[in-house]
Amino acid sequence: MLKVQLQNDLKTAMKAVDISRRTVLQSLLAAIRNKEIEKRSRIKEVAGKSDEELRTLSELKDDEIISVIAAEVKKRKDALTLYEKSGRLDLIEKEKSELEILSAYLPEQLSEEEIRIEVKKIIETLKAGPGDFGKAMKEVSARLKGKAEGGLVSKIVKEMLG
16 A cells, blocks of 8 residues: 555655655655545544544545645645746755655656547547537546646647547
């Protein structure tokens, strides 16, 4: 499980006194815990479960953890863009380092060409036309979740639907 790997990597970083890796992993695990708490409160509203059942049901699966990691990567990329515009070289290096650490936990990203091939297959399967952007995006997003950046996927779907 990905969460266990992250926790083990955190222990390794702490033992190696790798401060930047430790900080990034602590921040990531905190984001995962927050997502689990959010999920637990949603489950609690629906059904009266025991605390142990709630804890088990609210644990994030690997694909949900990958979504959290992807969100953290997006935050770093956005910050990097802002720092580059303002010329903050010290912060640029920090963000690049954090981005590199986080990206290692994401599945390998598809190339633009691979995304185009997948999108074309999905559009043909759905027989989607220019008015079916939402329907096509829903299917493409589900199939490429964690493997491709949403903005690029959206651009390609719009382009292919014409």
